[in-house]
Amino acid sequence: MASSQPLSPSHGSLQELAKEFKLGVPDRYIQEHRETTFVSNSSSPLPSIPVIDLNDFIISILESNNDQLKSLRSVCHEWGIFQLVNHGVDKLLVEKMKKETIEFFNLPLEEKLRYKLKGGDYQGYGQTILHSQDQKIDWADRFYMITNPLHRRKSHLLPDFPPSLRDTMENYLQELQKLAMTLFSLIGQAVNIDKQEMVDIFEDGMQSVRMTYYPPCPQPDLVMGLTPHSDAAGITILLQVNEVQGLQVKKDGVWFPVNFRPDAFVVNVGDILEIMSNGVYNSIEHRATVNTTNERISLAMFFNPKLEADVGPAKSLLTNTGEPPLYQTVVMEQYLKDFFSRKLNGKTFLEKMKIRNCESSET
């Protein structure tokens, strides 16, 4: 396990700083080894990420057919990401949440700095958390916090938000938690995990949120809005707040841009579902790019097991399929500690959870 203490970022807000970098980007932001993005043309068009329609499940359950579950399984296996439409969350609430998120980043700097990351913590407002002095900084400001369990909330964050943002966020959290439980149930069934096991693990689970602000950048091809990573979550439900595109996913070794549908949430399969499904599902590697003219804002919500739950291949899946476990099992609380003690780096954290052949033959 990496033991580096995160360094306190002293560089406050890029949203303000970026205004001074009109001509060029400082070295600390330049990513020398940035992988290129797929360029489409008439013979190789841009592949679009799959769309899952929640209404289709209601119909297929009524008709007792498994086709929808089969297609969900194949989407989570081959892609690990999909656009979810007819998700049932009130459109007005989604629009209000977008508006409040934009207003958060429009607050005067001194207001936002009330929520500033404090030394050694990973919750609050600021730039990339640094694990070493030479680490590159992403071209973004973020606000991250744990929203459930309630006793883990930091009193100077959500509870202390401007009332309209706080109330909208509370409603949004509740609605998305319900949606996440529906998705967990379907995604679990599609890979032979018992419904009750998903409920026991995810109901009232650990939930967190990240709002990200990507300023326009004079040299967008030199920086990264968000470093390539997979989410250390069960699932992530992602909202593109201001309709500026920038998310990319890595599929079969190639980076593809994702075009968000305005009526959809983007759902990512996270590392924990890859582990629970014993490797059937793929936690998608993704990154965010930026552009010269438009700021971009996103809101990601992460849904996880309870802090005291075991994270490992689902017991009912191993029993139902007779497969040996391909990943280790650790308690969620420890899993998170290990995750936050490292810098984001592709899928390397998930790799550490894999049981190697030599290890399994020794145990």
Ligand SMILES: O=C(O)CCC(=O)C(=O)O
């Ligand atoms: O900004 C985006 O579209 C991606 C955000 C994301 O991947 C994250 O917050 O983990």
Ligand SMILES: [Fe+2]
């Ligand atoms: Fe992510």
